[in-house]
Amino acid sequence: MATTNSQTKPFKDQYRHCKDTGTCYDCGKKVGKSNLNGSAKCPTCYSNHLKYSQAKRVMRHKNSLCHYCGSSNIVKGLKHCLKCGDKMKAFRKGYSQKVKRQVFAHYGLHCECCGEDGIEFLTLDHIHGGGNDHRKELGKAGTAFYTWIIKNNFPKGFRTLCHNCNFGCSNNGGACPKASEHSHIRGIRETLRWNRTVGDIINTGNKSIKENQ
Ligand SMILES: [Zn+2]
Ligand SMILES: [Zn+2]
Ligand SMILES: [Zn+2]
Numbered sequence: 580m581a582t583t584n585s586q587t588k589p590f591k592d593q594y595r596h597c598k599d600t601g602t603c604y605d606c607g608k609k610v611g612k613s614n615l616n617g618s619a620k621c622p623t624c625y626s627n628h629l630k631y632s633q634a635k636r637v638m639r640h641k642n643s644l645c646h647y648c649g650s651s652n653i654v655k656g657l658k659h660c661l662k663c664g665d666k667m668k669a670f671r672k673g674y675s676q677k678v679k680r681q682v683f684a685h686y687g688l689h690c691e692c693c694g695e696d697g698i699e700f701l702t703l704d705h706i707h708g709g710g711n712d713h714r715k716e717l718g719k720a721g722t723a724f725y726t727w728i729i730k731n732n733f734p735k736g737f738r739t740l741c742h743n744c745n746f747g748c749s750n751n752g753g754a755c756p757k758a759s760e761h762s763h764i765r766g767i768r769e770t771l772r773w774n775r776t777v778g779d780i781i782n783t784g785n786k787s788i789k790e791n792q
């Protein structure tokens with residue numbers, strides 16, 4: 580039977596109550612907020628939970644079942660079924676878009692050189708160079724690197740560039756080889772963005788006028 584929102588809600592409420600009062604969700608013991616782990620379990624219940632899920636994974640692995648849902652419809656050579664694989668992919672994609680949006684909301688939502696504003700085209704440029712070395716040193720790239728930026732409170736020394744300008748800069752001693760042409764394009768894109776914003780405002784206005792009629 581599918582669980583509905585109304586069925587899961589009491590659990591969620593109980594869970595939140597446990598977190599707020601420092602009570603273990605599993606055994607009901609009051610251990611204090613600082614002794615609860617992220618899933619509202621006391622240390623004993625948490626370690627039991629880890630042992631249990633570890634044993635479950637080993638059992639599923641032995642029986643060639645999906646590690647996550649136990650389905651026998653496992654994808655050849657992988658640890659999960661197609662459905663769980665899709666779920667994980669969607670989750671990862673959503674997460675990576677979320678952190679990217681957060682990072683560019685801070686450093687700028689368009690390329691500082693050419694004004695490109697498609698988030699898929701944007702990257703974070705180390706203003707003083709050495710980006711590749713820094714990423715290697717951290718051992719983080721892509722989403723992991725953006726997460727590092729957020730965790731470190733958006734450090735100084737970065738700016739938003741598109742992949743093209745970033746590549747051009749790093750191959751041209753730090754300056755985009757098409758900087759003057761790109762500054763012209765940036766102006767055009769700024770006008771386009773402005774027109775889009777005005778268009779959106781007019782559209783929303785028209786819509787609310789219609790709705791109120
Ligand atoms: Zn407990
Ligand atoms: Zn599965
Ligand atoms: Zn650019």
Ligand SMILES: [Zn+2]
Nearest residue numbers: 692744755761
């Ligand atoms: Zn450029």
